[in-house]
Amino acid sequence: MSKQDFRSGYVAFIGRPNAGKSTLLNRLVGEKIAAVSNKPQTTRHKIQGIVSREDGQIVFVDTPGVHKPGHLLNRRMMAAVHDAILNVDLIVLMRDASVSTGNGDRFVFELVKDSGKPALLVLNKIDKIKAKSDLLPLIDGYSGEHEFAEIIPISALKGDAIDILLTQIVKHLPVGDPIFGEDEMTDQPLRSIAAEMVREKILASTGEEIPYVTAVVPEVWDDSDPEITRIFCAIYVERASQKKIVIGKGGSRIKDVGTKARIDIEKLIGKKVFLKLFVKVVEDWRNRERDLDEMGVRQ
Ligand SMILES: Nc1nc2c(ncn2[C@@H]2O[C@H](COP(=O)(O)OP(=O)(O)OP(=O)(O)O)[C@@H](O)[C@H]2O)c(=O)[nH]1
Ligand SMILES: [Mg+2]
Structure with missing residues:
Protein backbone atom coordinates (compact mmCIF):
# COMPACT_ATOMS: atom_id res chain seq x y z
CA MET A 1 0.00 0.00 0.00
CA HIS A 172 -15.12 7.00 2.80
CA LEU A 173 -12.30 8.55 4.85
CA PRO A 174 -9.94 11.25 3.56
CA VAL A 175 -6.41 10.35 2.44
CA GLY A 176 -4.07 11.11 5.35
CA ASP A 177 -1.42 9.94 7.79
CA PRO A 178 -2.20 7.89 10.91
CA ILE A 179 -3.46 10.01 13.80
CA PHE A 180 -2.35 7.68 16.62
CA GLY A 181 0.45 5.16 17.10
CA GLU A 182 -0.21 1.77 15.51
CA ASP A 183 -0.54 -0.04 18.85
CA GLU A 184 -2.76 2.53 20.56
CA MET A 185 -6.25 1.27 21.31
CA THR A 186 -8.20 3.96 23.13
CA ASP A 187 -8.10 7.45 24.65
CA GLN A 188 -9.63 6.13 27.88
CA PRO A 189 -7.39 5.84 30.92
CA LEU A 190 -7.35 2.32 32.40
CA ARG A 191 -8.98 3.55 35.59
CA SER A 192 -12.00 4.88 33.66
CA ILE A 193 -12.41 1.58 31.82
CA ALA A 194 -12.16 -0.26 35.14
CA ALA A 195 -14.90 1.94 36.63
CA GLU A 196 -17.06 1.27 33.57
CA MET A 197 -16.62 -2.49 34.03
CA VAL A 198 -17.93 -2.13 37.59
CA ARG A 199 -20.89 -0.06 36.39
CA GLU A 200 -21.61 -2.60 33.67
CA LYS A 201 -21.94 -5.40 36.24
CA ILE A 202 -24.28 -3.25 38.35
CA LEU A 203 -26.44 -2.53 35.28
CA ALA A 204 -26.59 -6.24 34.49
CA SER A 205 -27.75 -7.22 37.97
CA THR A 206 -30.25 -4.44 38.76
CA GLY A 207 -33.45 -3.06 37.24
CA GLU A 208 -35.88 -0.21 37.85
CA GLU A 209 -34.13 3.07 38.62
CA ILE A 210 -30.78 1.72 39.88
CA PRO A 211 -28.99 1.82 36.47
CA TYR A 212 -29.84 5.50 36.08
CA VAL A 213 -28.87 6.62 39.59
CA THR A 214 -25.58 4.73 39.72
CA ALA A 215 -22.15 6.09 38.88
CA VAL A 216 -18.74 4.59 39.60
CA VAL A 217 -15.68 6.68 40.43
CA PRO A 218 -12.20 5.13 40.72
CA GLU A 219 -10.74 6.67 43.89
CA VAL A 220 -7.50 4.72 44.42
CA TRP A 221 -5.27 3.00 41.84
CA ASP A 222 -2.20 1.59 43.54
CA ASP A 223 0.43 -0.01 41.30
CA SER A 224 3.21 -0.04 43.91
CA ASP A 225 3.10 -3.84 44.28
CA PRO A 226 4.43 -5.50 41.09
CA GLU A 227 2.27 -8.59 41.79
CA ILE A 228 -1.11 -6.96 42.27
CA THR A 229 -2.90 -3.69 41.47
CA ARG A 230 -5.14 -2.35 44.23
CA ILE A 231 -8.22 -0.46 43.03
CA PHE A 232 -10.85 1.24 45.19
CA CYS A 233 -14.04 2.39 43.49
CA ALA A 234 -16.90 4.44 44.91
CA ILE A 235 -20.37 3.56 43.72
CA TYR A 236 -22.65 6.61 43.82
CA VAL A 237 -26.37 6.31 44.36
CA GLU A 238 -28.91 8.98 45.33
CA ARG A 239 -30.75 7.44 48.30
CA ALA A 240 -30.11 5.09 51.24
CA SER A 241 -32.73 2.66 49.88
CA GLN A 242 -30.75 2.39 46.64
CA LYS A 243 -27.55 1.74 48.60
CA LYS A 244 -29.28 -1.23 50.20
CA ILE A 245 -30.22 -2.63 46.81
CA VAL A 246 -26.68 -2.26 45.41
CA ILE A 247 -25.17 -3.97 48.45
CA GLY A 248 -27.75 -6.76 48.35
CA LYS A 249 -28.69 -9.27 51.04
CA GLY A 250 -25.70 -9.79 53.32
CA GLY A 251 -23.52 -8.00 50.73
CA SER A 252 -24.22 -10.61 48.09
CA ARG A 253 -24.82 -8.28 45.14
CA ILE A 254 -21.82 -6.02 45.63
CA LYS A 255 -19.64 -9.09 46.12
CA ASP A 256 -20.84 -10.63 42.87
CA VAL A 257 -20.37 -7.30 41.01
CA GLY A 258 -16.84 -7.05 42.42
CA THR A 259 -15.87 -10.57 41.37
CA LYS A 260 -17.15 -10.18 37.81
CA ALA A 261 -15.63 -6.71 37.35
CA ARG A 262 -12.29 -7.88 38.77
CA ILE A 263 -12.08 -10.64 36.15
CA ASP A 264 -12.65 -8.09 33.33
CA ILE A 265 -10.10 -5.66 34.78
CA GLU A 266 -7.47 -8.38 35.21
CA LYS A 267 -7.95 -9.31 31.56
CA LEU A 268 -7.58 -5.66 30.55
CA ILE A 269 -4.39 -4.90 32.48
CA GLY A 270 -2.90 -8.39 32.39
CA LYS A 271 -2.21 -8.42 36.12
CA LYS A 272 -3.83 -9.61 39.34
CA VAL A 273 -6.25 -7.10 40.84
CA PHE A 274 -7.57 -6.42 44.31
CA LEU A 275 -10.85 -4.55 43.85
CA LYS A 276 -12.59 -2.83 46.75
CA LEU A 277 -16.06 -1.37 46.20
CA PHE A 278 -18.00 0.90 48.52
CA VAL A 279 -21.29 2.75 48.14
CA LYS A 280 -21.77 6.50 48.66
CA VAL A 281 -25.13 8.22 48.88
CA VAL A 282 -24.98 11.61 47.17
CA GLU A 283 -28.38 13.19 46.76
CA ASP A 284 -29.15 14.44 43.23
CA TRP A 285 -25.60 13.90 41.90
CA ARG A 286 -27.03 13.80 38.37
CA ASN A 287 -27.65 17.54 38.62
CA ARG A 288 -24.39 18.51 40.33
CA GLU A 289 -21.64 20.01 38.17
CA ARG A 290 -18.81 19.04 40.50
CA ASP A 291 -19.85 15.41 40.90
CA LEU A 292 -20.28 15.02 37.16
CA ASP A 293 -16.82 16.52 36.55
CA GLU A 294 -15.33 14.06 39.02
CA MET A 295 -17.11 11.17 37.32
CA GLY A 296 -15.66 12.09 33.98
CA VAL A 297 -19.03 12.99 32.45
CA ARG A 298 -17.41 15.88 30.66
CA GLN A 299 -19.01 19.15 29.65
N1 LIG B 1 -28.87 -10.01 19.35
C1 LIG B 1 -28.02 -9.00 19.30
N2 LIG B 1 -27.87 -8.21 20.37
C2 LIG B 1 -26.99 -7.17 20.29
C3 LIG B 1 -26.24 -6.91 19.12
N3 LIG B 1 -25.48 -5.82 19.34
C4 LIG B 1 -25.73 -5.42 20.62
N4 LIG B 1 -26.64 -6.24 21.19
C5 LIG B 1 -27.19 -6.14 22.57
O1 LIG B 1 -27.92 -4.94 22.66
C6 LIG B 1 -27.81 -4.39 23.98
C7 LIG B 1 -27.33 -2.96 23.90
O2 LIG B 1 -25.98 -2.95 23.46
P1 LIG B 1 -25.02 -1.69 23.70
O3 LIG B 1 -23.80 -1.94 22.89
O4 LIG B 1 -24.85 -1.40 25.14
O5 LIG B 1 -25.90 -0.53 23.01
P2 LIG B 1 -25.56 1.04 22.89
O6 LIG B 1 -26.07 1.48 21.56
O7 LIG B 1 -24.12 1.28 23.15
O8 LIG B 1 -26.48 1.63 24.04
P3 LIG B 1 -26.32 3.05 24.85
O9 LIG B 1 -24.92 3.13 25.36
O10 LIG B 1 -27.33 2.94 25.93
O11 LIG B 1 -26.65 4.12 23.86
C8 LIG B 1 -26.88 -5.33 24.75
O12 LIG B 1 -27.67 -6.23 25.48
C9 LIG B 1 -26.11 -6.05 23.64
O13 LIG B 1 -25.67 -7.33 24.00
C10 LIG B 1 -26.42 -7.79 17.99
O14 LIG B 1 -25.81 -7.67 16.93
N5 LIG B 1 -27.32 -8.81 18.15
MG1 LIG C 1 -23.20 2.42 24.57
Whole structure:
Protein backbone atom coordinates (compact mmCIF):
# COMPACT_ATOMS: atom_id res chain seq x y z
CA MET A 1 0.00 0.00 0.00
CA SER A 2 1.57 3.31 -1.05
CA LYS A 3 1.51 6.27 1.31
CA GLN A 4 -0.77 8.23 -1.04
CA ASP A 5 -3.50 5.63 -0.62
CA PHE A 6 -3.49 5.51 3.19
CA ARG A 7 -6.68 6.93 4.70
CA SER A 8 -7.43 8.12 8.21
CA GLY A 9 -10.11 9.92 10.14
CA TYR A 10 -12.68 10.10 12.90
CA VAL A 11 -15.95 8.15 12.71
CA ALA A 12 -18.82 8.64 15.18
CA PHE A 13 -21.36 6.00 16.14
CA ILE A 14 -24.69 7.78 16.50
CA GLY A 15 -27.98 6.12 17.35
CA ARG A 16 -30.74 5.46 19.83
CA PRO A 17 -29.93 3.86 23.20
CA ASN A 18 -29.39 0.08 22.97
CA ALA A 19 -28.70 0.06 19.21
CA GLY A 20 -25.42 -1.75 19.92
CA LYS A 21 -22.90 1.08 19.42
CA SER A 22 -20.63 0.08 22.29
CA THR A 23 -20.87 -3.60 21.38
CA LEU A 24 -19.60 -2.68 17.91
CA LEU A 25 -16.81 -0.51 19.34
CA ASN A 26 -15.56 -3.38 21.51
CA ARG A 27 -15.79 -5.81 18.60
CA LEU A 28 -13.81 -3.52 16.27
CA VAL A 29 -11.10 -2.68 18.78
CA GLY A 30 -10.92 -6.33 19.85
CA GLU A 31 -10.88 -5.45 23.56
CA LYS A 32 -13.58 -4.58 26.00
CA ILE A 33 -13.17 -0.84 26.51
CA ALA A 34 -16.84 0.24 26.70
CA ALA A 35 -19.63 -0.90 29.01
CA VAL A 36 -22.47 -2.76 27.32
CA SER A 37 -25.89 -3.54 28.76
CA ASN A 38 -29.49 -4.12 27.83
CA LYS A 39 -30.46 -0.97 29.79
CA PRO A 40 -30.77 2.27 27.80
CA GLN A 41 -28.28 5.10 28.46
CA THR A 42 -25.39 2.82 29.27
CA THR A 43 -22.74 5.02 27.62
CA ARG A 44 -22.43 8.42 29.31
CA HIS A 45 -19.46 10.06 27.58
CA LYS A 46 -17.46 9.86 24.38
CA ILE A 47 -15.10 6.90 24.12
CA GLN A 48 -12.56 6.64 21.34
CA GLY A 49 -11.40 3.29 19.98
CA ILE A 50 -8.60 3.10 17.42
CA VAL A 51 -8.38 0.55 14.61
CA SER A 52 -5.14 0.44 12.59
CA ARG A 53 -5.10 -1.44 9.29
CA GLU A 54 -2.81 -1.68 6.28
CA ASP A 55 -4.99 0.66 4.27
CA GLY A 56 -5.92 3.14 6.98
CA GLN A 57 -6.50 4.14 10.58
CA ILE A 58 -9.96 4.77 11.97
CA VAL A 59 -10.66 6.54 15.23
CA PHE A 60 -14.13 5.43 16.30
CA VAL A 61 -16.06 7.69 18.64
CA ASP A 62 -18.72 5.87 20.67
CA THR A 63 -21.40 8.22 21.97
CA PRO A 64 -24.36 8.06 24.37
CA GLY A 65 -27.68 6.97 22.83
CA VAL A 66 -29.81 9.88 21.64
CA HIS A 67 -32.62 10.56 24.14
CA LYS A 68 -34.60 13.45 25.64
CA PRO A 69 -32.41 14.95 28.36
CA GLY A 70 -33.88 15.25 31.86
CA HIS A 71 -31.05 15.82 34.32
CA LEU A 72 -27.85 17.81 33.83
CA LEU A 73 -26.17 14.41 33.34
CA ASN A 74 -28.37 13.75 30.30
CA ARG A 75 -27.79 17.23 28.90
CA ARG A 76 -24.05 16.59 29.07
CA MET A 77 -24.59 13.23 27.40
CA MET A 78 -26.42 14.86 24.50
CA ALA A 79 -23.75 17.57 24.26
CA ALA A 80 -21.25 14.74 23.75
CA VAL A 81 -23.35 13.48 20.82
CA HIS A 82 -23.50 16.91 19.15
CA ASP A 83 -19.81 17.47 19.75
CA ALA A 84 -18.96 14.11 18.14
CA ILE A 85 -21.13 14.84 15.10
CA LEU A 86 -19.38 18.19 14.61
CA ASN A 87 -15.87 16.83 14.85
CA VAL A 88 -15.83 13.65 12.78
CA ASP A 89 -15.20 12.94 9.11
CA LEU A 90 -17.93 10.33 8.80
CA ILE A 91 -21.02 9.29 10.74
CA VAL A 92 -22.13 5.72 11.27
CA LEU A 93 -25.82 5.90 12.09
CA MET A 94 -26.69 2.72 13.89
CA ARG A 95 -30.16 1.18 14.19
CA ASP A 96 -31.44 -1.92 15.88
CA ALA A 97 -32.98 -3.51 12.77
CA SER A 98 -35.04 -5.92 14.87
CA VAL A 99 -37.33 -3.18 16.24
CA SER A 100 -39.63 -0.86 14.31
CA THR A 101 -38.81 2.77 13.60
CA GLY A 102 -40.19 5.33 16.05
CA ASN A 103 -40.11 9.08 16.63
CA GLY A 104 -36.77 8.78 18.38
CA ASP A 105 -35.27 7.30 15.22
CA ARG A 106 -36.68 10.12 13.11
CA PHE A 107 -35.02 12.61 15.45
CA VAL A 108 -31.67 10.83 14.95
CA PHE A 109 -32.14 10.84 11.16
CA GLU A 110 -32.72 14.60 11.29
CA LEU A 111 -29.61 15.14 13.42
CA VAL A 112 -27.51 13.32 10.87
CA LYS A 113 -29.15 15.04 7.91
CA ASP A 114 -28.65 18.49 9.46
CA SER A 115 -24.97 17.80 10.03
CA GLY A 116 -24.34 17.65 6.30
CA LYS A 117 -21.70 14.97 6.95
CA PRO A 118 -21.42 11.77 4.93
CA ALA A 119 -23.10 8.90 6.73
CA LEU A 120 -23.30 5.14 6.56
CA LEU A 121 -26.38 3.41 7.91
CA VAL A 122 -25.66 0.27 9.90
CA LEU A 123 -28.59 -2.06 10.51
CA ASN A 124 -27.53 -4.02 13.56
CA LYS A 125 -28.80 -7.19 15.26
CA ILE A 126 -29.57 -9.03 12.02
CA ASP A 127 -29.00 -12.26 13.97
CA LYS A 128 -32.43 -11.54 15.48
CA ILE A 129 -34.12 -11.34 12.07
CA LYS A 130 -35.28 -14.82 11.12
CA ALA A 131 -36.21 -14.22 7.46
CA LYS A 132 -33.30 -12.46 5.77
CA SER A 133 -35.70 -11.47 2.97
CA ASP A 134 -37.21 -9.01 5.49
CA LEU A 135 -34.00 -6.99 5.23
CA LEU A 136 -34.48 -5.85 1.64
CA PRO A 137 -37.65 -3.80 2.18
CA LEU A 138 -35.98 -2.33 5.29
CA ILE A 139 -32.96 -1.23 3.27
CA ASP A 140 -35.26 0.16 0.57
CA GLY A 141 -37.22 2.15 3.12
CA TYR A 142 -34.12 3.67 4.70
CA SER A 143 -32.55 4.64 1.41
CA GLY A 144 -35.59 6.89 0.92
CA GLU A 145 -34.94 8.62 4.29
CA HIS A 146 -31.53 10.00 3.47
CA GLU A 147 -28.73 9.70 0.94
CA PHE A 148 -26.61 7.26 2.89
CA ALA A 149 -23.19 6.51 1.43
CA GLU A 150 -23.89 2.82 2.18
CA ILE A 151 -26.45 0.75 4.07
CA ILE A 152 -24.85 -2.25 5.75
CA PRO A 153 -26.63 -4.95 7.75
CA ILE A 154 -24.43 -6.42 10.51
CA SER A 155 -24.45 -8.27 13.79
CA ALA A 156 -22.09 -6.56 16.23
CA LEU A 157 -22.71 -9.35 18.73
CA LYS A 158 -21.93 -12.26 16.39
CA GLY A 159 -19.39 -10.36 14.29
CA ASP A 160 -21.27 -10.75 11.01
CA ALA A 161 -20.24 -8.41 8.15
CA ILE A 162 -17.76 -6.52 10.31
CA ASP A 163 -15.01 -6.73 7.67
CA ILE A 164 -17.36 -5.42 4.99
CA LEU A 165 -18.25 -2.54 7.29
CA LEU A 166 -14.60 -1.68 8.01
CA THR A 167 -13.67 -1.72 4.34
CA GLN A 168 -16.55 0.59 3.48
CA ILE A 169 -15.68 2.97 6.31
CA VAL A 170 -12.03 3.28 5.21
CA LYS A 171 -13.19 3.93 1.65
CA HIS A 172 -15.12 7.00 2.80
CA LEU A 173 -12.30 8.55 4.85
CA PRO A 174 -9.94 11.25 3.56
CA VAL A 175 -6.41 10.35 2.44
CA GLY A 176 -4.07 11.11 5.35
CA ASP A 177 -1.42 9.94 7.79
CA PRO A 178 -2.20 7.89 10.91
CA ILE A 179 -3.46 10.01 13.80
CA PHE A 180 -2.35 7.68 16.62
CA GLY A 181 0.45 5.16 17.10
CA GLU A 182 -0.21 1.77 15.51
CA ASP A 183 -0.54 -0.04 18.85
CA GLU A 184 -2.76 2.53 20.56
CA MET A 185 -6.25 1.27 21.31
CA THR A 186 -8.20 3.96 23.13
CA ASP A 187 -8.10 7.45 24.65
CA GLN A 188 -9.63 6.13 27.88
CA PRO A 189 -7.39 5.84 30.92
CA LEU A 190 -7.35 2.32 32.40
CA ARG A 191 -8.98 3.55 35.59
CA SER A 192 -12.00 4.88 33.66
CA ILE A 193 -12.41 1.58 31.82
CA ALA A 194 -12.16 -0.26 35.14
CA ALA A 195 -14.90 1.94 36.63
CA GLU A 196 -17.06 1.27 33.57
CA MET A 197 -16.62 -2.49 34.03
CA VAL A 198 -17.93 -2.13 37.59
CA ARG A 199 -20.89 -0.06 36.39
CA GLU A 200 -21.61 -2.60 33.67
CA LYS A 201 -21.94 -5.40 36.24
CA ILE A 202 -24.28 -3.25 38.35
CA LEU A 203 -26.44 -2.53 35.28
CA ALA A 204 -26.59 -6.24 34.49
CA SER A 205 -27.75 -7.22 37.97
CA THR A 206 -30.25 -4.44 38.76
CA GLY A 207 -33.45 -3.06 37.24
CA GLU A 208 -35.88 -0.21 37.85
CA GLU A 209 -34.13 3.07 38.62
CA ILE A 210 -30.78 1.72 39.88
CA PRO A 211 -28.99 1.82 36.47
CA TYR A 212 -29.84 5.50 36.08
CA VAL A 213 -28.87 6.62 39.59
CA THR A 214 -25.58 4.73 39.72
CA ALA A 215 -22.15 6.09 38.88
CA VAL A 216 -18.74 4.59 39.60
CA VAL A 217 -15.68 6.68 40.43
CA PRO A 218 -12.20 5.13 40.72
CA GLU A 219 -10.74 6.67 43.89
CA VAL A 220 -7.50 4.72 44.42
CA TRP A 221 -5.27 3.00 41.84
CA ASP A 222 -2.20 1.59 43.54
CA ASP A 223 0.43 -0.01 41.30
CA SER A 224 3.21 -0.04 43.91
CA ASP A 225 3.10 -3.84 44.28
CA PRO A 226 4.43 -5.50 41.09
CA GLU A 227 2.27 -8.59 41.79
CA ILE A 228 -1.11 -6.96 42.27
CA THR A 229 -2.90 -3.69 41.47
CA ARG A 230 -5.14 -2.35 44.23
CA ILE A 231 -8.22 -0.46 43.03
CA PHE A 232 -10.85 1.24 45.19
CA CYS A 233 -14.04 2.39 43.49
CA ALA A 234 -16.90 4.44 44.91
CA ILE A 235 -20.37 3.56 43.72
CA TYR A 236 -22.65 6.61 43.82
CA VAL A 237 -26.37 6.31 44.36
CA GLU A 238 -28.91 8.98 45.33
CA ARG A 239 -30.75 7.44 48.30
CA ALA A 240 -30.11 5.09 51.24
CA SER A 241 -32.73 2.66 49.88
CA GLN A 242 -30.75 2.39 46.64
CA LYS A 243 -27.55 1.74 48.60
CA LYS A 244 -29.28 -1.23 50.20
CA ILE A 245 -30.22 -2.63 46.81
CA VAL A 246 -26.68 -2.26 45.41
CA ILE A 247 -25.17 -3.97 48.45
CA GLY A 248 -27.75 -6.76 48.35
CA LYS A 249 -28.69 -9.27 51.04
CA GLY A 250 -25.70 -9.79 53.32
CA GLY A 251 -23.52 -8.00 50.73
CA SER A 252 -24.22 -10.61 48.09
CA ARG A 253 -24.82 -8.28 45.14
CA ILE A 254 -21.82 -6.02 45.63
CA LYS A 255 -19.64 -9.09 46.12
CA ASP A 256 -20.84 -10.63 42.87
CA VAL A 257 -20.37 -7.30 41.01
CA GLY A 258 -16.84 -7.05 42.42
CA THR A 259 -15.87 -10.57 41.37
CA LYS A 260 -17.15 -10.18 37.81
CA ALA A 261 -15.63 -6.71 37.35
CA ARG A 262 -12.29 -7.88 38.77
CA ILE A 263 -12.08 -10.64 36.15
CA ASP A 264 -12.65 -8.09 33.33
CA ILE A 265 -10.10 -5.66 34.78
CA GLU A 266 -7.47 -8.38 35.21
CA LYS A 267 -7.95 -9.31 31.56
CA LEU A 268 -7.58 -5.66 30.55
CA ILE A 269 -4.39 -4.90 32.48
CA GLY A 270 -2.90 -8.39 32.39
CA LYS A 271 -2.21 -8.42 36.12
CA LYS A 272 -3.83 -9.61 39.34
CA VAL A 273 -6.25 -7.10 40.84
CA PHE A 274 -7.57 -6.42 44.31
CA LEU A 275 -10.85 -4.55 43.85
CA LYS A 276 -12.59 -2.83 46.75
CA LEU A 277 -16.06 -1.37 46.20
CA PHE A 278 -18.00 0.90 48.52
CA VAL A 279 -21.29 2.75 48.14
CA LYS A 280 -21.77 6.50 48.66
CA VAL A 281 -25.13 8.22 48.88
CA VAL A 282 -24.98 11.61 47.17
CA GLU A 283 -28.38 13.19 46.76
CA ASP A 284 -29.15 14.44 43.23
CA TRP A 285 -25.60 13.90 41.90
CA ARG A 286 -27.03 13.80 38.37
CA ASN A 287 -27.65 17.54 38.62
CA ARG A 288 -24.39 18.51 40.33
CA GLU A 289 -21.64 20.01 38.17
CA ARG A 290 -18.81 19.04 40.50
CA ASP A 291 -19.85 15.41 40.90
CA LEU A 292 -20.28 15.02 37.16
CA ASP A 293 -16.82 16.52 36.55
CA GLU A 294 -15.33 14.06 39.02
CA MET A 295 -17.11 11.17 37.32
CA GLY A 296 -15.66 12.09 33.98
CA VAL A 297 -19.03 12.99 32.45
CA ARG A 298 -17.41 15.88 30.66
CA GLN A 299 -19.01 19.15 29.65
N1 LIG B 1 -28.87 -10.01 19.35
C1 LIG B 1 -28.02 -9.00 19.30
N2 LIG B 1 -27.87 -8.21 20.37
C2 LIG B 1 -26.99 -7.17 20.29
C3 LIG B 1 -26.24 -6.91 19.12
N3 LIG B 1 -25.48 -5.82 19.34
C4 LIG B 1 -25.73 -5.42 20.62
N4 LIG B 1 -26.64 -6.24 21.19
C5 LIG B 1 -27.19 -6.14 22.57
O1 LIG B 1 -27.92 -4.94 22.66
C6 LIG B 1 -27.81 -4.39 23.98
C7 LIG B 1 -27.33 -2.96 23.90
O2 LIG B 1 -25.98 -2.95 23.46
P1 LIG B 1 -25.02 -1.69 23.70
O3 LIG B 1 -23.80 -1.94 22.89
O4 LIG B 1 -24.85 -1.40 25.14
O5 LIG B 1 -25.90 -0.53 23.01
P2 LIG B 1 -25.56 1.04 22.89
O6 LIG B 1 -26.07 1.48 21.56
O7 LIG B 1 -24.12 1.28 23.15
O8 LIG B 1 -26.48 1.63 24.04
P3 LIG B 1 -26.32 3.05 24.85
O9 LIG B 1 -24.92 3.13 25.36
O10 LIG B 1 -27.33 2.94 25.93
O11 LIG B 1 -26.65 4.12 23.86
C8 LIG B 1 -26.88 -5.33 24.75
O12 LIG B 1 -27.67 -6.23 25.48
C9 LIG B 1 -26.11 -6.05 23.64
O13 LIG B 1 -25.67 -7.33 24.00
C10 LIG B 1 -26.42 -7.79 17.99
O14 LIG B 1 -25.81 -7.67 16.93
N5 LIG B 1 -27.32 -8.81 18.15
MG1 LIG C 1 -23.20 2.42 24.57
